[in-house]
Amino acid sequence: MAHLLKLEIRKFRLPRKMITTFLAVAFCMLFITVSLIDSMADPEQTKDTFESTFLVIGLLVSLVFLIYSSILTSTLVINEYSQRTITILFSYPLNKRLLIAIKMMLIMAFTAISILFGYVCCCGYIIGMDYAFDMLEGSFQTAYLSQWVAMAVTSAIVCGILSWWPFVIGMIRKSVPATIVTSLIVLFARQLIITKTPANQENLFQVVFTLMVTLAAVTIVFREKVTKID
Amino acid sequence: MEHIIATSNLTKSYKGKVVVDKVNLHVKKGEIYGFVGPNGAGKSTIMKMLLNLVRPDSGEIYVFGEKMDDKNYEYLKRIGCIIENPYFYEKMTGLQNLELHCDYMGYHDRRRIRDVMELVNLQNIEEKAVSHYSLGMKQRLAIARAILAKPELLILDEPINALDPEGIKEMRLLFGRLHQDYGTTIFISSHILSEVEQIADRIGVIAGGKLLKEISIHEVHEYQTEYIEINTDNVKLAACLLEQDKRLSHIDVVDDAVIRIYGAAVSGKEISALLIKNGVGLESIGRKENSLEDYFFRLTEEGE
Numbered sequence: 001m002a003h004l005l006k007l008e009i010r011k012f013r014l015p016r017k018m019i020t021t022f023l024a025v026a027f028c029m030l031f032i033t034v035s036l037i038d039s040m041a042d043p044e045q046t047k048d049t050f051e052s053t054f055l056v057i058g059l060l061v062s063l064v065f066l067i068y069s070s071i072l073t074s075t076l077v078i079n080e081y082s083q084r085t086i087t088i089l090f091s092y093p094l095n096k097r098l099l100i101a102i103k104m105m106l107i108m109a110f111t112a113i114s115i116l117f118g119y120v121c122c123c124g125y126i127i128g129m130d131y132a133f134d135m136l137e138g139s140f141q142t143a144y145l146s147q148w149v150a151m152a153v154t155s156a157i158v159c160g161i162l163s164w165w166p167f168v169i170g171m172i173r174k175s176v177p178a179t180i181v182t183s184l185i186v187l188f189a190r191q192l193i194i195t196k197t198p199a200n201q202e203n204l205f206q207v208v209f210t211l212m213v214t215l216a217a218v219t220i221v222f223r224e225k226v227t228k229i230d
Numbered sequence: 231m232e233h234i235i236a237t238s239n240l241t242k243s244y245k246g247k248v249v250v251d252k253v254n255l256h257v258k259k260g261e262i263y264g265f266v267g268p269n270g271a272g273k274s275t276i277m278k279m280l281l282n283l284v285r286p287d288s289g290e291i292y293v294f295g296e297k298m299d300d301k302n303y304e305y306l307k308r309i310g311c312i313i314e315n316p317y318f319y320e321k322m323t324g325l326q327n328l329e330l331h332c333d334y335m336g337y338h339d340r341r342r343i344r345d346v347m348e349l350v351n352l353q354n355i356e357e358k359a360v361s362h363y364s365l366g367m368k369q370r371l372a373i374a375r376a377i378l379a380k381p382e383l384l385i386l387d388e389p390i391n392a393l394d395p396e397g398i399k400e401m402r403l404l405f406g407r408l409h410q411d412y413g414t415t416i417f418i419s420s421h422i423l424s425e426v427e428q429i430a431d432r433i434g435v436i437a438g439g440k441l442l443k444e445i446s447i448h449e450v451h452e453y454q455t456e457y458i459e460i461n462t463d464n465v466k467l468a469a470c471l472l473e474q475d476k477r478l479s480h481i482d483v484v485d486d487a488v489i490r491i492y493g494a495a496v497s498g499k500e501i502s503a504l505l506i507k508n509g510v511g512l513e514s515i516g517r518k519e520n521s522l523e524d525y526f527f528r529l530t531e532e533g534e
Binding site: 003007011083084085087088089090091092093094095096227229 | 278281282283284285300303304305306307309311313314315317318319320322330331333334335336375
C-alpha cells in the first residue's frame with residue numbers, strides 16, 4: 001500500500017502541486033486584505049471583527065480547496081478512465097479497488113491538510129496584520145484559539161468527506177466537467193446548510209450524517225463503477 | 231500439450247447483444263496463436279476478459295492452468311499486453327512511462343528498459359514526452375512496455391496497427407525472436423492476415439462472437455492448393471468439355487462466369503485451346519492460389 005501511495009505521488013508530481021496550495025493560500029490572504037482595507041478606508045463601514053473574519057476565512061479556504069480537490073480527482077482518477085490509461089493500470093497485478101481507494105485517500109488527506117494549512121496561514125496573517133495596523137475591531141485574545149482550532153478541524157474533516165462527492169458523480173459519468181461542477185454544487189449546498197446554524201458550522205449530527213451518506217454513495221460507486229471499463 | 235490459455239463457454243453480452251458467444255479457446259504453451267476476425271467479432275473483448283479488465287457473463291477462463299476470478303490478479307505479473315490503442319501518460323517521457331511500468335509490475339532490472347527501447351528502435355527519443363510521439367512510435371513503445379518484464383505470455387491486440395511496412399517486418403522478427411529465444415507464448419490478434427500467416431503456429435477464426443475454428447497454420451497451408459481460374463461466358467459447356475475431353479474431375483463452378491479447376495495436370499494453354507476450338511467465349515484464364523484470406527472468408531461466410 002505504501003508502495004502504491006509513493007507511486008501515485010510520483011506519477012502525478014504531487015509535491016509540485018504544493019506550489020498551487022501556497023498560491024491558493026496567498027489568494028485567500030489577498031482577498032482578506034482587500035476586504036479589510038476596504039472596510040478601513042470607508043469611514044461609514046464598521047470594522048470587521050475577529051469572529052466575522054474567521055468565518056470568511058473558513059468560507060474562502062473550504063471553497064478554494066474543495067474546488068482544488070475536484071481538480072485533483074479529475075487528474076488522478078477520472079482522467080485515467082477518460083484517457084483510457086486505466087486499461088494499463090488495471091492490467092497490473094494489483095487490487096483495482098485498492099488502487100482507486102489509495103488515490104482518493106490521498107486526495108482526501110491532501111484536501112484536509114491544505115484546509116488546515118490555509119486556516120493556520122490566514123489566521124496568523126490577520127492576527128499579525130491587526131497587531132501591526134489595527135485592522136480589526138477589538139484585539140486578539142488567546143481564548144479565540146480553542147474555538148478556532150475546533151472549527152478548523154471540523155471544517156477540514158467535513159471538506160475531506162465532501163471531497164469524495166466529485167469522485168462519486170465523476171465516476172458515474174466518467175467526466176471531468178461533471179467532477180468539477182459537482183464540487184461547486186457541494187459547496188453551494190454546504191453553504192446553504194451552515195448559514196442556517198448559529199455558528200456557521202456543521203454540528204456533530206450533520207458531520208456523522210454527511211459521513212454516512214457519503215460512505216453509502218462511495219460504496220455503491222466502488223462496487224458498480226470502479227472496475228467497469230467501457 | 232499444456233494450455234496456457236483455455237476458456238470454456240465464455241460468453242459476454244452488452245445491452246442485450248451477445249458479443250462473445252460460448253467461446254472455447256485453447257492456446258498452447260510456447261506457441262504463437264493468431265486470433266483473426268472482422269471488426270466487432272469479439273477479439274478485443276476476449277482479450278480484455280483474459281486480462282480481467284472485463285467480467286464475463288458466464289463461462290470459465292484458465293490462465294497458466296489456474297481458474298481466473300475477480301480476486302485473482304497475481305497471474306498478471308507473468309503477462310505483457312497491448313489492448314486497443316497504445317495508451318500512455320502523455321506528459322511523461324517514454325523512459326518514465328517504462329520506469330513506471332517496472333514499478334507497478336514489481337520488476338527491478340532497470341537496464342532492461344534501455345534494451346527494450348533499442349529492440350523497438352526508440353533508443354534516441356527516450357527523453358521526449360510521449361505526447362510528441364507519432365502513432366507508430368507509440369505503438370513501438372507499447373510493444374516495448376509489453377515485453378519489458380520478460381513475460382511468459384504476451385497478449386497483443388492489433389500490435390502492428392499504425393506501423394509502416396518496415397516497422398511491421400521488424401516487429402514480426404522481434405516476436406519470432408521472443409518466441410524462439412525465451413519460449414514466450416504469444417496470443418496476437420490482427421486483421422492483417424498475411425502477417426498472422428507469417429508468424430502464427432495456429433490460428434483461431436472468430437466472427438460474430440463465435441469461435442469458428444482453431445487450426446494449425448500447416449493445416450491452413452493444406453487448403454492453399456493451386457487452381458486454374460477461368461472466366462467464361464458459358465460455364466456449363468466449359469465444365470462439360472473439361473470433364474469429357476481432359477478428364478478433369480475437381481471442377482468447381484463458382485458462379486455464372488467463373489470455374490475453378492483444382493489439381494489440374496493440364497496447362498492453361500491447352501484449356502484455352504480446347505474452349506476456343508469449341509466456341510466457348512474466354513474472358514481470362516490464370517493460375518491462382520488459395521490464401522489464408524480465402525480460408526478466412528470461407529469460414530466467416532459459412533459461420534454467417
